[in-house]
Amino acid sequence: ETFPACSLAVVAEQFTPNTTSDVAAGMLIPHTTPGTPIHVQKQWFKETFTYLFAISNSVEAAEAGTHFVSGWQVFKSTPKEELPFWSDVVLGFRPMSEAELQKFPQHSCGQAFTTLKCDCPPYLLWLEKRLKAKGVQMYTRKVANLWELQSEYNIVVNCAGIGAHQLVGDQKLFPVRGQVLKVHAPWVKNFIRDGDGLTYIYPGIHSVTLGGTREKESWSLSPNPNTTKDIFDRCCALEPSLQRAQDIKVKVGLRPSRACVRLQREILSQGGAKLLVVHNYGHGSGGFSMHRGTAKEAAHLVGECIAALQDFSSRAKL
Ligand SMILES: Cc1cc2nc3c(=O)[nH]c(=O)nc-3n(C[C@H](O)[C@H](O)[C@H](O)COP(=O)(O)OP(=O)(O)OC[C@H]3O[C@@H](n4cnc5c(N)ncnc54)[C@H](O)[C@@H]3O)c2cc1C
Numbered sequence: 001e002t003f004p005a006c007s008l009a010v011v012a013e014q015f016t017p018n019t020t021s022d023v024a025a026g027m028l029i030p031h032t033t034p035g036t037p038i039h040v041q042k043q044w045f046k047e048t049f050t051y052l053f054a055i056s057n058s059v060e061a062a063e064a065g066t067h068f069v070s071g072w073q074v075f076k077s078t079p080k081e082e083l084p085f086w087s088d089v090v091l092g093f094r095p096m097s098e099a100e101l102q103k104f105p106q107h108s109c110g111q112a113f114t115t116l117k118c119d120c121p122p123y124l125l126w127l128e129k130r131l132k133a134k135g136v137q138m139y140t141r142k143v144a145n146l147w148e149l150q151s152e153y154n155i156v157v158n159c160a161g162i163g164a165h166q167l168v169g170d171q172k173l174f175p176v177r178g179q180v181l182k183v184h185a186p187w188v189k190n191f192i193r194d195g196d197g198l199t200y201i202y203p204g205i206h207s208v209t210l211g212g213t214r215e216k217e218s219w220s221l222s223p224n225p226n227t228t229k230d231i232f233d234r235c236c237a238l239e240p241s242l243q244r245a246q247d248i249k250v251k252v253g254l255r256p257s258r259a260c261v262r263l264q265r266e267i268l269s270q271g272g273a274k275l276l277v278v279h280n281y282g283h284g285s286g287g288f289s290m291h292r293g294t295a296k297e298a299a300h301l302v303g304e305c306i307a308a309l310q311d312f313s314s315r316a317k318l
């Protein structure tokens with residue numbers, strides 16, 4: 001969209017439904033990361049929210065799998081941060097009333113708001129369809145080293161998620177394993193998030209996501225049956241009607257975590273040849289919440305790469 005004169009290809013080892021993004025609940029509810037200034041995180045969230053608001057408010061919404069969802073974030077004790085940085089981006093953020101809190105006898109306070117959610121795989125399939133309609137080629141291939149792309153491409157945008165640990169040897173990137181359940185419980189219409197972020201119930205178009213776990217440095221993609229029971233029990237304690245949920249599927253994903261998203265330009269060179277790289281990975285728990293904002297910044301960095309390429313070629317002609 002930003003550089004219509006460029007031709008684009010997507011190279012990935014796995015496409016939807018086999019990516020980390022397919023495991024996610026897809027809720028727009030940011031996590032704060034220490035390595036990025038809050039105003040930047042807010043900007044990324046706001047751009048993503050505005051973008052998905054427009055899709056959710058259009059005829060595309062059903063196919064794109066994006067929708068508004070209202071609900072509650074509940075706390076057992078008063079949270080340190082009374083007003084999260086994103087409170088004026090989501091809609092209608094307010095403290096819960098005493099009457100609402102009666103639904104949560106274990107909790108003493110809470111926040112009510114409306115946010116947006118992406119259902120995956122539909123959202124990823126919709127994005128793929130839009131790319132293909134523009135003539136973008138999709139190649140299934142594992143890349144061992146970015147340099148192997150140098151003979152075919154001028155610029156590589158590295159969006160490898162947790163795969164960047166091996167692909168570019170980023171030791172600052174680590175997995176935070178998450179196990180969730182996707183269940184059929186169409187009567188659950190409101191989201192519920194325990195303020196510690198460990199237990200959540202996120203209703204989507206096709207299923208309700210029940211979470212979760214946050215296991216730092218665990219690379220295991222195998223579901224743990226004890227964890228499944230634990231997640232189910234925790235969610236039923238918040239929403240007793242889930243006892244009747246059916247068709248329980250267990251999913252595991254590795255959040256690509258880092259002190260900050262790596263949004264950076266790099267020039268690789270070997271024997272006079274160059275490959276321009278834009279890194280855009282390390283979204284941790286916030287890949288959906290921030291994807292449009294970080295993509296916009298990555299596109300800006302691609303613009304800088306295009307200018308650099310033009311500069312190299314005009315210097316080569318001198
Ligand atoms: C349980 C769970 C729940 C979550 N819930 C939410 C949520 O509600 N809201 C939210 O904002 N975030 C959530 N997240 C976080 C979110 O899922 C991630 O931030 C996001 O999926 C990261 O997206 P990505 O595109 O960077 O990585 P991925 O989805 O992993 O995509 C990376 C792509 O790169 C490819 N790749 C990697 N290495 C190579 C290689 N060497 N060669 C070729 N291809 C390669 C992969 O095959 C894949 O196609 C959740 C995560 C988990 C695990």
Ligand SMILES: O=C(O)CCC(=O)C(=O)O
Nearest residue numbers: 025027029197200212285
């Ligand atoms: O934290 C949340 O509530 C949203 C889900 C999520 O981002 C996660 O599990 O990583």
